[in-house]
Structure formats: C-alpha cells, structure tokens
Amino acid sequence: MSGDTAVCSRAQHAVPAHQPPAPVRATGIVLALTAAIALIAIAFALPAGRSAPHDVPIGIAGPPAVGRPITATLDEKMPGAFEVTSYPDADALRDAVRSRDVYGGLVFRPQGVELLIATGGSPxxxxxxxxxxxxxxxxxxxxxxxxxxxxxASGDPRGTGLAASALPITMAGLLPAIALLLVLKREIWTRTVAMAVAAAVTAVTLAALLRWVLGAVDANFWGVTAALTLGLLGVGLTVLGLGSLFGRPGVALGVLLALLLGNPLSGLAGAPELLPSGWGQLGQWLPQGATATLLRSAAFFDGAGGATPALVLSCWALAGLALIVIAAVRQREFSAG
Structure with missing residues (x-):
C-alpha cells in the first residue's frame, strides 16, 4: 500500500504545480496556430490581392505635342500608376529599356505608334x-x-518558369544553413565554409534546371549562376549568423524574415512596382527581392541594372559573416574561461 502511495506521490510531483490546466494549454495552442496561419495567409495573399501598378517607370519618345497629352491622359485615368520619362528619340528610349531604367515605352511616329517592351524584365x-x-x-x-x-526564353514564352522559382530559391538558401547548424553544432568555421560551397553547388544546379529543364533562361548561364550564388549566400550566411549567435530564436527570426516577408515581396512573379505601395521597395532591400532583380538582369539584360541588388546581397552576406565572427569569438572566450 505504501508503495502505491509513493508511486502516486511521484506522479503528482512529475507535473509542475504552476502549469496551466490542459484546456487552457490547448486553447493557447489553437490561438497561436490560428494567428500563425493568419500571418502566413496575409504575407502571401495580400501582395497578390492588392497588386496594382505604382509608379511603374516607362518612357515616351516623340514630339512634345503628342507626349504631353498622353501623359496627362495616363495621370487622369490611372493616377499614380506610371512614372513617365520623356526621351528625345526611339534610340534613347531603347537604351533606357536595355539598361533597365524603364520597363518599356511608346514611340510616336507620323506613320504610327511603336511599343517597346521587355518581357524578361517583367512579363x-x-x-x-x-x-x-x-x-x-x-x-x-x-x-x-x-x-x-x-x-x-524560347522554352518559356510566358515567363512562368522563372516566376515559379521564387520559393525554391528561398528554400535553397535556408535549408543548408539550418541543416549545418543542426549537424555541426560547434564547428562554426567548418559550417561557414560548407555554406559557401553549398551555395555555389546549389546555384549551378538551379541554373542548369532553369536553362535545360524548365527552359526559363536561354543565355548567360554563368551570369545566372553567379546571381544565384550571391543570392543564396545572402540568405544562407544571414541565417547561419543569426543561428550561430542567438541559437534557435535566431534561426526562427531568419526563417520568418525570409518566408513571411522576403519571399512574398521579392517581385519575381511580377514586379516591385506591382506590389502594394512601399512594400515593393522594401522587398528590394531584402535578399529575395535583390536576388529576383539580379537574376532577371543576368538572364535577360546581360547584367544591366544589377549593381544595386548585387550590393544589397553583398551587405546581407557580410552582415551574416560578421555575426558568425562574433559567435566564434564568444565561443573561444567561453572555452578559454
């Protein structure tokens, strides 16, 4: 009898006295999951549901007597949709499109209207x-x-292959970093080098898939590979740095930043100017948005317009590397102490 009493006593002490009742805990879990699902739905559905042109840069070439009425008509019928720049002639407008200063434009000639577009920049x-x-x-x-x-690309006339690769590219930067943090718990520099190698190998693989399997790009294979490598390093080293310095909370922050903010605001499926006002510009300062712009520049414009996104990605990669260095110094001090 005394043995049964001891077992019951131990069972009672196994559950902390301060722990909330089971119904309260279950309610908390349901509410937390509901909030998380709502946040995910907002992150992915809001940019698509509120998609509309905001200050899309386009050009007009032709006599001022024709260009001014067209600009006024656009401002009246679609206020805030376009940011119109005038060019002296068709060649100047073509140069602006090829350098990614504008998405396209209209050339007014006596014999008719010529429309210049760049599907590779944004279908x-x-x-x-x-x-x-x-x-x-x-x-x-x-x-x-x-x-x-x-x-x-000839194999992807609607440009859907590149647009659909946004989430896989994000995951290709996240998963190696998370796996290395789990497997190499204390080998900070080994996992850092491994992350760099994984970024390069994965970039070559993704570029090959885009080129020869999906047919989403036709040219500049190594330029596309370089863009993907820098993009994966921007994501991977950032998550690796956050995880090395802050542990699981750091990894969670990096994943949430990439999946709930960076990926929906990347603009790869449309254009930054088609996202809700202000959010598209924010997305370009995140690794996913910078990768999207750099990838299109490399694939369709021979690198034109890629300097700023390359700089943004380099800053993210260097910031992640700085966090890794701080974590390594702290680890050495702790071991020495």
Whole structure:
C-alpha cells in the first residue's frame, strides 16, 4: 500500500504545480496556430490581392505635342500608376529599356505608334504596357507596332518558369544553413565554409534546371549562376549568423524574415512596382527581392541594372559573416574561461 502511495506521490510531483490546466494549454495552442496561419495567409495573399501598378517607370519618345497629352491622359485615368520619362528619340528610349531604367515605352511616329517592351524584365508589366499601347492605338486610330527588347526564353514564352522559382530559391538558401547548424553544432568555421560551397553547388544546379529543364533562361548561364550564388549566400550566411549567435530564436527570426516577408515581396512573379505601395521597395532591400532583380538582369539584360541588388546581397552576406565572427569569438572566450 505504501508503495502505491509513493508511486502516486511521484506522479503528482512529475507535473509542475504552476502549469496551466490542459484546456487552457490547448486553447493557447489553437490561438497561436490560428494567428500563425493568419500571418502566413496575409504575407502571401495580400501582395497578390492588392497588386496594382505604382509608379511603374516607362518612357515616351516623340514630339512634345503628342507626349504631353498622353501623359496627362495616363495621370487622369490611372493616377499614380506610371512614372513617365520623356526621351528625345526611339534610340534613347531603347537604351533606357536595355539598361533597365524603364520597363518599356511608346514611340510616336507620323506613320504610327511603336511599343517597346521587355518581357524578361517583367512579363506582367509587359502585358500591362501591351494593353496600354493597344488602347492608345484604338483611340488615335493609328497602327501599333510592338518590339520586345528582352524577349522571354524560347522554352518559356510566358515567363512562368522563372516566376515559379521564387520559393525554391528561398528554400535553397535556408535549408543548408539550418541543416549545418543542426549537424555541426560547434564547428562554426567548418559550417561557414560548407555554406559557401553549398551555395555555389546549389546555384549551378538551379541554373542548369532553369536553362535545360524548365527552359526559363536561354543565355548567360554563368551570369545566372553567379546571381544565384550571391543570392543564396545572402540568405544562407544571414541565417547561419543569426543561428550561430542567438541559437534557435535566431534561426526562427531568419526563417520568418525570409518566408513571411522576403519571399512574398521579392517581385519575381511580377514586379516591385506591382506590389502594394512601399512594400515593393522594401522587398528590394531584402535578399529575395535583390536576388529576383539580379537574376532577371543576368538572364535577360546581360547584367544591366544589377549593381544595386548585387550590393544589397553583398551587405546581407557580410552582415551574416560578421555575426558568425562574433559567435566564434564568444565561443573561444567561453572555452578559454
């Protein structure tokens, strides 16, 4: 009898007295999961549901007497949708499109209207400009000629392959960092070198898939590989640094930043200017948005317009490396003490 009493006593002491009752804990779990699901839904659905053009940079070339009324009409019918720049002639506008200063534009000639687009820069914006050019042609009664200065890859005429790769690219930066933190718990520099190697190998693999399996890119294979490598390093070293210095909370912060903010705001599926006002610009300062812009620059514009996103990714990678150095110094001090 005394043995049964001792067992019951130990069982009672196994549960802390301060622990909330089971119904309270279950309610807390349900509420936390509901909030998490709502946050995920907002992060992924809001950018798509509120998608609209905001200050999309386009150009107009032609006589001022024609360009000014068109600009005024755009401001009246689609206020805030376009940021229009005037160019002296068609060649100047072409150069601006190829250098990624504008997404495209209209050239007004006596014999008709010429529409310049760059599908490789953004299929969604190219479609938007095509609709705009068609409407102007109908209203003015002049023929419309379209020229695509950055056509999509022959194997992916709608440009969907590159757009669909946004989440896989994000995961390709996250998963190696998380795995290395779990497997190499104390080998800080070994996992850092391994992360760099994983980024390079994964980038070559993804570039090969985009080129020869998905057909999403036709040219500049090594430029695309370099863009992907820098993008994966920006994500991977950041998560690795956060995990090395702050442990699991740091990893969770890095994952949430990438999946709930960076990926939905990357603009790879459309364009930063098509996201809710302000959010698209924010996305370009995150690794996923910078990777998207750099990837399109490498794949369709021979690197034009890629300097700023490359700098952003380099800063993220260096910030992650700085966190790793701090973690290594702390580890050495703790071991010495």
């Amino acid at each position: 969604a914006v190219a479609q938007l400009l095509t609709q705009l050019g068609t409407n102007i042609s109908r209203q003015t009664g002049v023929p419309l000629r379209t020229e695509d200065l950055a056509p999509p």
